[in-house]
Amino acid sequence: MKNNEREQYEALLTEESDLENPQQRLINKPSSSFWDLDKKLVLILLLSLSNFIFFTLWILQSTQCHYPDAQILYSPVRDILEYEVITFNATDGRNRHPDPWSQPLSDELDEAWEGLYNDFGISEVPESIARQLANRTDLIPSNVTADGVYRITLDVFHQLHCLNTIRKALHPERYPNVTRHHQDHCINSLRQSLQCHSDVSTLVFQEMEDTGDIEPRFNIAHSCRNFRKLQEWALEHKARD
Known part of the structure; x- marks a missing residue:
C-alpha cells in the first residue's frame, strides 16, 4: 500500500515539474514535423538532380547518334x-x-x-x-x-x-x-x-x-x-x- 502511494506521489511530482517547465519538454522532445520536412526536401533535391543527369545524358546520346560530327548549329539539311x-x-x-x-x-x-x-x-x-x-x-x-x-x-x-x-x-x-x-x-x-x-x-x-x-x-x-x-x-x- 505504501509503495503504491509513493509511486502516485512521484508521478504527481513529475507532472508538476513538467507543467512548471513547458519549454524544457519541447527542448527534450525533438519535433517530428521538422525532421519529416527535412527528409522531404532532401528527397526532392535528389530526385531533381537525378532527373537533370538523366535528361542531360539523354540529350548528349541523342545528339551523338543523329549527328556524329557534332553539327551544333542548326541546318535545314541536318536530318538528311x-x-x-x-x-x-x-x-x-x-x-x-x-x-x-x-x-x-x-x-x-x-x-x-x-x-x-x-x-x-x-x-x-x-x-x-x-x-x-x-x-x-x-x-x-x-x-x-x-x-x-x-x-x-x-x-x-x-x-x-x-x-x-x-x-x-x-x-x-x-x-x-x-x-x-x-x-x-x-x-x-x-x-x-x-x-x-x-x-x-x-x-x-x-x-x-x-x-x-x-x-x-x-x-x-x-x-x-x-x-x-x-x-x-x-x-x-x-x-x-
Missing part, C-alpha cells in the same frame, strides 16, 4: 545527313587524270566543275526554317509569291565555286576575268572551311613498287557526307526566280 566511305583519287605522275575534274582544259572540264554547284546554289526555305538559322536571312520580294521568300545557300556549293575560281586563276590565258579580289576572298574562305571541318583521315606511308621508296599515299579512305543527298535537297528547294 548520311555518311559513306570514299577513297580519294590521287592526281600525280602515275595517274594524272583520274576523274572528270582533272582533265586538260576544255569546255567539258568547265561543265564538269560548274555542274558541281551551278544548279544547286540558291535555295528557298519557309519562314519556319529561316527563324531557326544561326544567322538572319531577310525576306526577299518574289514574283512567285506575294509573301516573299527566304533564300539561303549551303556553303559547300559556295566553297566549290571558290575552288573553281582558283582553278581558273591558274590559267589566265583561258579565264582572263578572274579578279585578284575574288581570288583572295576564295583562298581565305577555303582556308577557314578546311580548318573548320578539319579532316582527320590519316595519310599513310607505303613502299612504291617501281622505286622501292617509302612515300605518302594520298588515295586513302575518308569518312564523307553523302554529297548527292545535299544536291538532291538543293534541287528540291531551288529558287524559283
Whole structure:
C-alpha cells in the first residue's frame, strides 16, 4: 500500500515539474514535423538532380547518334545527313587524270566543275526554317509569291565555286576575268572551311613498287557526307526566280 502511494506521489511530482517547465519538454522532445520536412526536401533535391543527369545524358546520346560530327548549329539539311566511305583519287605522275575534274582544259572540264554547284546554289526555305538559322536571312520580294521568300545557300556549293575560281586563276590565258579580289576572298574562305571541318583521315606511308621508296599515299579512305543527298535537297528547294 505504501509503495503504491509513493509511486502516485512521484508521478504527481513529475507532472508538476513538467507543467512548471513547458519549454524544457519541447527542448527534450525533438519535433517530428521538422525532421519529416527535412527528409522531404532532401528527397526532392535528389530526385531533381537525378532527373537533370538523366535528361542531360539523354540529350548528349541523342545528339551523338543523329549527328556524329557534332553539327551544333542548326541546318535545314541536318536530318538528311548520311555518311559513306570514299577513297580519294590521287592526281600525280602515275595517274594524272583520274576523274572528270582533272582533265586538260576544255569546255567539258568547265561543265564538269560548274555542274558541281551551278544548279544547286540558291535555295528557298519557309519562314519556319529561316527563324531557326544561326544567322538572319531577310525576306526577299518574289514574283512567285506575294509573301516573299527566304533564300539561303549551303556553303559547300559556295566553297566549290571558290575552288573553281582558283582553278581558273591558274590559267589566265583561258579565264582572263578572274579578279585578284575574288581570288583572295576564295583562298581565305577555303582556308577557314578546311580548318573548320578539319579532316582527320590519316595519310599513310607505303613502299612504291617501281622505286622501292617509302612515300605518302594520298588515295586513302575518308569518312564523307553523302554529297548527292545535299544536291538532291538543293534541287528540291531551288529558287524559283
